[in-house]
Amino acid sequence: MRIKSERDFWSGLVFVAVGVVFAIGATHYRMGPECAVQEPCAAGLHARWLQLSAQPGAGYFPFGLAILLAVVGAIVLFKSLTFESEGGDAIGAFAWRPLVAIVAAVAGFGALLEPFGLAATIPLLVVVASLAGDVPGWRAVLAQALVLTLGAWAFLIWGLKLPVPFASWFAG
Amino acid sequence: MDLLHNLGIGLGVAFTTQNLAYAFCGALLGTLIGVLPGIGAVAAIALLLPATYALDTTPALILLAGVYYGAQYGGSTTAILVDVPGEPSALVTCLDGNQMARQGRAGVALSVAALGSFFAGCVGTIAIALVAPPLTELAFQFGPEEYFSLMVLGLVGAAVLTSGSLLKAIAMVLLGLLLAQVNAGMAAGTSPSGLVSVQSVRGISFVVLGIGVFVFAEIVAGLGHSKARREVCAGPVKGLWPSRLDFHEAWPSVLRGTALGAAIGVLPGGGAMLASFASYAVEKNLAGTPRIPLGKGAIEGVAGPESANNAAAQTAFIPMLTLGIPGNAAMALLVGAMAIKGIEPGPQVMASNPQLFWGLIASMWAGNVILLVLNLPLVGLWARLLAVPYRAVFPALVLVGCIGVYTLGGGAIDLYLTALFALVGYLFHKLGCEPAPLLLGFILGPIMEDHLRRSLLLSHGDWATFVTRPLSSSLLIAAALLIVVVTLPALRQTREVAFQED
Numbered sequence: 016m017r018i019k020s021e022r023d024f025w026s027g028l029v030f031v032a033v034g035v036v037f038a039i040g041a042t043h044y045r046m047g048p049e050c051a052v053q054e055p056c057a058a059g060l061h062a063r064w065l066q067l068s069a070q071p072g073a074g075y076f077p078f079g080l081a082i083l084l085a086v087v088g089a090i091v092l093f094k095s096l097t098f099e100s101e102g103g104d105a106i107g108a109f110a111w112r113p114l115v116a117i118v119a120a121v122a123g124f125g126a127l128l129e130p131f132g133l134a135a136t137i138p139l140l141v142v143v144a145s146l147a148g149d150v151p152g153w154r155a156v157l158a159q160a161l162v163l164t165l166g167a168w169a170f171l172i173w174g175l176k177l178p179v180p181f182a183s184w185f186a187g
Numbered sequence: 188m189d190l191l192h193n194l195g196i197g198l199g200v201a202f203t204t205q206n207l208a209y210a211f212c213g214a215l216l217g218t219l220i221g222v223l224p225g226i227g228a229v230a231a232i233a234l235l236l237p238a239t240y241a242l243d244t245t246p247a248l249i250l251l252a253g254v255y256y257g258a259q260y261g262g263s264t265t266a267i268l269v270d271v272p273g274e275p276s277a278l279v280t281c282l283d284g285n286q287m288a289r290q291g292r293a294g295v296a297l298s299v300a301a302l303g304s305f306f307a308g309c310v311g312t313i314a315i316a317l318v319a320p321p322l323t324e325l326a327f328q329f330g331p332e333e334y335f336s337l338m339v340l341g342l343v344g345a346a347v348l349t350s351g352s353l354l355k356a357i358a359m360v361l362l363g364l365l366l367a368q369v370n371a372g373m374a375a376g377t378s379p380s381g382l383v384s385v386q387s388v389r390g391i392s393f394v395v396l397g398i399g400v401f402v403f404a405e406i407v408a409g410l411g412h413s414k415a416r417r418e419v420c421a422g423p424v425k426g427l428w429p430s431r432l433d434f435h436e437a438w439p440s441v442l443r444g445t446a447l448g449a450a451i452g453v454l455p456g457g458g459a460m461l462a463s464f465a466s467y468a469v470e471k472n473l474a475g476t477p478r479i480p481l482g483k484g485a486i487e488g489v490a491g492p493e494s495a496n497n498a499a500a501q502t503a504f505i506p507m508l509t510l511g512i513p514g515n516a517a518m519a520l521l522v523g524a525m526a527i528k529g530i531e532p533g534p535q536v537m538a539s540n541p542q543l544f545w546g547l548i549a550s551m552w553a554g555n556v557i558l559l560v561l562n563l564p565l566v567g568l569w570a571r572l573l574a575v576p577y578r579a580v581f582p583a584l585v586l587v588g589c590i591g592v593y594t595l596g597g598g599a600i601d602l603y604l605t606a607l608f609a610l611v612g613y614l615f616h617k618l619g620c621e622p623a624p625l626l627l628g629f630i631l632g633p634i635m636e637d638h639l640r641r642s643l644l645l646s647h648g649d650w651a652t653f654v655t656r657p658l659s660s661s662l663l664i665a666a667a668l669l670i671v672v673v674t675l676p677a678l679r680q681t682r683e684v685a686f687q688e689d
Contacts, residue, residue, distance in 0.1 A: 022619040024284055026618040069646075077372070080364050082363045082621070084361040094354070102227060108411075110407055113411055121605055122603055122606040125602025128599070130597070144586075151578055
């Protein structure tokens, strides 16, 4: 069994995995009205199905959707192993540097904004994010950091008076 | 006449100083992002969403709509001058438009594109005004079963008309619907997946998803491609006004493109890109023999697609405004914006918020006028902007996105989620899974579930109700037909060719 389409193979795998995980999770929730004294469990599979479907519980739709997703994912997976595709439909190289830089920049912004404020996080973000592209001269990066920090201050804090922490490290 | 009365309301709303200013800003921003590399209409709308929270609904939608159709104008400028489409819909404009530029006819190409777009935009606006009321009437006949089936049709259409594997697109829709269930669970105080616990009490905001996947992931993907040096067609752009011969040749293409674009724009998943492709195909294969063959600088190859993409950009609003069904990612974001403002998208919008409805429509016409005025005289400015390197632009985009997410009020968690979606979005990009169906599924999910629950309650749990009710079953049959038709070998090839990216 050869992987005929790399992209489809991994996509299929992801879909199946997500589907299965969510399906399992969904079973922890009610699928429908619980059997009680006033409203006893309907007798017979079909009748019980109708009883569940009329008033779906929290687990009903996620379960169904997850199963559907897993099924579609399985089909994609199957096709990736059987049908030929151009050049193996390779995934190609990962753009690691941009990926790590951008993700780190955003997460870092999130972590540091409240304790340190925009004054610190904007330059940090600009520097980290700039690593994602061709590295420009450090002067250009610094200049951009400065412009964006001042611009943000002028626009958001002075202009719009948004409650965004600017220099909270100093404010204590 | 009702139409005049409605247009009257609309013009009254659209032509207030405030709303005109917003339309102007939207059009300007739209053109700008259409011209700038690496950022498109969807990304721009996603970035602007947090800012629109502070605005009233009408100005907010006017602004965002302006960005959407403005980007179609801007994208053509780069396509003609640099052979790089600023927007996916301008891809075909590169073919003849750039050829015309190389032959020294850049000015003519640009003005034909602008004039054709303006004509199409006007027609599109009138189309909306004409079609919306009867469509809304029809929709009032719908019960929850019909709405559910209609949304299924909309999602299937979006999956079918998107590029790439149909199966994967369907999976993305399902994934979007599933993610929306996570939010539903939050609201109910439970966590359906069993995994996400503790903090994400607020759930996943569609803005977080939008910015993570459509802005940050796109930036990573864009940076991952090798950068080719772009040559701008040097020299001042002269001779803006087309000659009589040009008019004579371009006119029929504009008409054809407008008609085609208006029809395609209404389709779910249809949009400016598909419209421009279809128009090019029509001009090439079905529309007689032009003086200059297509591909070598034929004016028809610019006039047709450009009119088509603008007509489609306008009529894309029809299903969104009348039925609450977004046809593409940008419309989905607008639907989300309306929902946040407390306006449930659907046929009742026209009746309960006539100022919003007609004001938006009238403002789109005003926007087209503004764009015509903006584009032609300022061509020199846009041309110079083309030289702006991407690396100068993208950190600012990341910043705007981060600040925007922060202002949603969710704190650091929202930003971590956005970072996560950036990662996930990039993975999907590498795996060839389209993100637009995901967003559509995510945004339509809660509404669909609502209709589904009501339908099932009414039918006492019987799923057959969707096929026994005639209107609902015809919608579902249409959805099934769409899938079948597209998987037929002959059409599959056309679809693949149509969605080939250069």
